[in-house]
Amino acid sequence: MTISIDELRDLKADAVVDARGTSCPGPILAAKKGIPAVPAGGLMEVMATDSGTLKDLPAWCKKMGHDFLGYVEEPGYLRLFLRKAA
Amino acid sequence: MAETTTTKKTIVVFSGEMDKILAAFVIANGAAAMGDDVTMFFTFWGLNVLRVDASAHVAKTPLERAFGWMMPRGADHLRTSHFNLAGAGPHLMGHMMKRHHVDPIHSMIETAREQGIKMIACTMSMDVMGIHREELIDGLEYAGVATYLGEADEANVNLFI
Numbered sequence: 001m002t003i004s005i006d007e008l009r010d011l012k013a014d015a016v017v018d019a020r021g022t023s024c025p026g027p028i029l030a031a032k033k034g035i036p037a038v039p040a041g042g043l044m045e046v047m048a049t050d051s052g053t054l055k056d057l058p059a060w061c062k063k064m065g066h067d068f069l070g071y072v073e074e075p076g077y078l079r080l081f082l083r084k085a086a
Numbered sequence: 087m088a089e090t091t092t093t094k095k096t097i098v099v100f101s102g103e104m105d106k107i108l109a110a111f112v113i114a115n116g117a118a119a120m121g122d123d124v125t126m127f128f129t130f131w132g133l134n135v136l137r138v139d140a141s142a143h144v145a146k147t148p149l150e151r152a153f154g155w156m157m158p159r160g161a162d163h164l165r166t167s168h169f170n171l172a173g174a175g176p177h178l179m180g181h182m183m184k185r186h187h188v189d190p191i192h193s194m195i196e197t198a199r200e201q202g203i204k205m206i207a208c209t210m211s212m213d214v215m216g217i218h219r220e221e222l223i224d225g226l227e228y229a230g231v232a233t234y235l236g237e238a239d240e241a242n243v244n245l246f247i
Contacts, residue, residue, distance in 0.1 A: 023187045025116035029197065032119045049187075063091075063120045 008072050008081055013045035014038045020049045020077050027053040028060045031082075035066075041086040043069075049077050057082065094123040094241040098234065101247055102131030102157070104164035104176050104191065108183075110247045111194035117243075118201035125241070126198070127234040128226075129208035132247075133217055134158045135191070136207060142220040150216025157215070161191040199225055206233060 017034035019027040027048040038044045046057060054071060057080050061068040069081040095117045099110050110126065118124045128136055139160040146154065158164050166175040183190065189197070198205065206227045212218070219228065227233075238244045 021187050023189075025112055025119055026187070026189070028116060028119040029201075032121075060120055 003069050003081075005070070005072055008070050008079075011043055011045070011069075011081055013081065014042035016045045016047065018047045019053070020047050022048075023050050024052050024056065026050065028056055031057060031060055035064075035084060038084045040084055042084050044082050044084060046080045046082070047077055048080060051078075053078060053080060092121055092123060093243075094125070094237070095243040096125045096127065096234065096238045096241045096245070098244070098246045099126055099128045099132035099135070100130050101167070102134040102164060103167040104179060105166050105168070106247050107132070107135050107161070107164060107191055108188075108194070110245075111191065111198060113245065114203055115194060115197050115201060118198070118203050123204075124198075124201075125204040125206065125234075125237045127206045127208060127237075129211045130215065131157075133207060133211060133215060133222070135161050135164065135195075136205070136222045136226060137217070138221060138223055139163070142218065144218040144220050146216060146218075153216045154221075161195060164191070195223070204237075208234075 015034050015037045017030045019030035022030065027046060027050055031046050034044060058068040061082050065085040067083040069083060071078050071080040097110055097114055099107065101107070114124045114126055134157050137160045139162060164176060165173070166179055169175040180190065204227060205225065206229050207222060208230065209228050210230055
């Protein structure tokens with residue numbers, strides 16, 4: 001099931017990690033650090049400025065068994081959402 | 087739920103140039119962030135990355151001492167494999183890395199340690215290059231080719247950089 005951008009915008013994440021201003025592999029390092037704080041099945045938001053994150057975070061999710069939900073573009077940065085494995 | 091699979095990656099770090107070392111640590115830290123076990127095996131010129139930026143009081147032969155002077159002393163003193171420009175290249179690249187928020191190599195080494203990446207120094211090449219344990223950073227393991235091969239047997243990616 002795909003989630004629309006408007007639905008993503010309204011999501012309330014259980015944890016938000018700010019990886020803005022970091023470069024590869026900073027955003028996935030930040031995701032790795034942040035994920036223990038998220039309950040199983042919970043939502044995490046990753047904020048990033050490195051455009052490669054659009055490919056890297058879904059790849060990380062696939063490897064780690066999490067569900068990548070999509071992203072929202074904000075002025076100057078990206079908000080990416082994932083659901084932690086249950 | 088999808089099965090999370092921990093796999094292993096090994097990287098032989100033979101080169102000592104800044105750009106190649108940058109690639110090695112980005113891959114290593116990326117793999118560790120993806121849940122993999124990572125082993126980095128430092129040999130020959132790659133050992134210079136692990137040198138501490140100070141002279142250690144160790145007894146050396148004149149030739150070992152000469153090698154020590156000629157080789158870069160640690161992660162902040164590496165040359166680049168292209169556009170070294172008599173030493174200006176690394177500064178230019180460092181400037182570009184900073185501008186694009188790429189961590190300097192000494193930070194990447196720190197991140198590698200925090201992530202539990204195993205860093206092994208090759209004792210045979212240490213002998214050949216006249217590098218002593220006292221001159222290298224803490225937290226390393228010391229071993230030879232059989233250890234690397236043993237690790238490589240368990241890995242699904244083996245890189246030689």
